[in-house]
Amino acid sequence: RGQAEEEVVQRLLELSICYLDSFEPRNLALSAWALAKMGYKDPEWCRCFAIQTLRRLPDFDTRDMTMIVWAFATVHYRDDAFLK
Secondary structure (H helix, E strand, C coil), X not given: CCHHHHHHHHHXXXXXHCCHHHCXXXXXXXXXXXXXXXXXXXXXXXXXXXXXXXXXXXXXXXXXXXXXXXXXXXXXXXXXXXHC
């Protein structure tokens, strides 16, 4: 990835974080998966996604949770509150 791509991803993430509470669980999971798949390792996005996931935990199915956990593991993000 080049600097320009990194800046685009960062800007898109900054804009989307404002709207995470309106994401359906599947969209949140797919977004986390995509960021991790790209190797984007900013812990701030993980923290924001973890907060939203915990707030709406009953709405997540097994596949969505698996994608979120995989994304966090892939970028080596650990949040003990999330794991409880």
